[in-house]
Amino acid sequence: ILNVEQSPQSLHVQEGDSTNFTCSFPSSNFYALHWYRWETAKSPEALFVMTLNGDEKKKGRISATLNTKEGYSYLYIKGSQPEDSATYLCAAQEGGADGLTFGKGTHLIIQP
Amino acid sequence: DVKVTQSSRYLVKRTGEKVFLECVQDMDHENMFWYRQDPGLGLRLIYFSYDVKMKEKGDIPEGYSVSREKKERFSLILESASTNQTSMYLCASSLLGEGEGGLGYGYTFGSGTRLTVV
Numbered sequence: 001i002l003n004v005e006q007s008p009q010s011l012h013v014q015e016g017d018s019t020n021f022t023c024s025f026p027s028s029n030f031y032a033l034h035w036y037r038w039e040t041a042k043s044p045e046a047l048f049v050m051t052l053n054g055d056e057k058k059k060g061r062i063s064a065t066l067n068t069k070e071g072y073s074y075l076y077i078k079g080s081q082p083e084d085s086a087t088y089l090c091a092a093q094e095g096g097a098d099g100l101t102f103g104k105g106t107h108l109i110i111q112p
Numbered sequence: 113d114v115k116v117t118q119s120s121r122y123l124v125k126r127t128g129e130k131v132f133l134e135c136v137q138d139m140d141h142e143n144m145f146w147y148r149q150d151p152g153l154g155l156r157l158i159y160f161s162y163d164v165k166m167k168e169k170g171d172i173p174e175g176y177s178v179s180r181e182k183k184e185r186f187s188l189i190l191e192s193a194s195t196n197q198t199s200m201y202l203c204a205s206s207l208l209g210e211g212e213g214g215l216g217y218g219y220t221f222g223s224g225t226r227l228t229v230v
Contacts, residue, residue: 034218034219036218036219042223043116043202043220043221043222043223043224044155044202044204044219044221045221046218046219046220047218048218049218089154089155091155098160099145099157099160099168099170100145100155100157100219101157101171102147102154102155102156103154104152104153104154105154
């Protein structure tokens with residue numbers, strides 16, 4: 001079983017501030033790293049899938065980076081808005097047909 | 113809009129009952145997955161399937177079985193429900209393969225079934 005860790009476990013951020021959080025995963029047997037946003041009472045929604053070392057992805061105010069050699073990924077949110085409040089999950093994948101191993105998530109609360 | 117549909121949002125079952133959780137996707141995805149989510153433990157993989165009639169054990173398959181008779185449907189079966197199987201169950205699907213530029217495919221999740229075993 002892969003060990004995927006996320007930090008911090010929860011985070012309170014003032015509206016308008018930028019923030020970031022971390023996902024660490026085993027660097028051996030790496031295939032892909034996924035980020036999901038999970039809002040209360042909704043389904044987890046895919047944000048990014050990354051495979052290449054040094055890769056950087058961006059979707060609006062949210063971006064992510066990947067370091068496969070040292071086994072970590074950062075998720076950045078610029079200018080946080082109340083609608084960004086959610087649990088952010090990262091997940092590592094060992095092979096293209098394998099299931100994802102998820103971290104426990106970072107619970108983000110944006111305070112107006 | 114692509115969809116993964118789980119048949120029940122909430123279920124209450126008695127200990128020892130046989131329970132079926134159904135999941136249907138309309139995206140012609142090869143891969144389908146069952147996860148459970150418990151406070152403090154995150155999403156844990158129970159079983160997955162990459163083709164009709166194929167199944168693979170995930171990290172916590174004990175007490176569960178699955179059925180995939182058709183590509184669009186993946187059923188999770190609790191042969192004899194126990195109280196420690198009280199949880200939120202999430203189904204997901206994805207395309208098989210490397211995706212665009214070898215990036216792999218994100219999962220599409222259902223809205224979950226909250227199962228309580230009493």
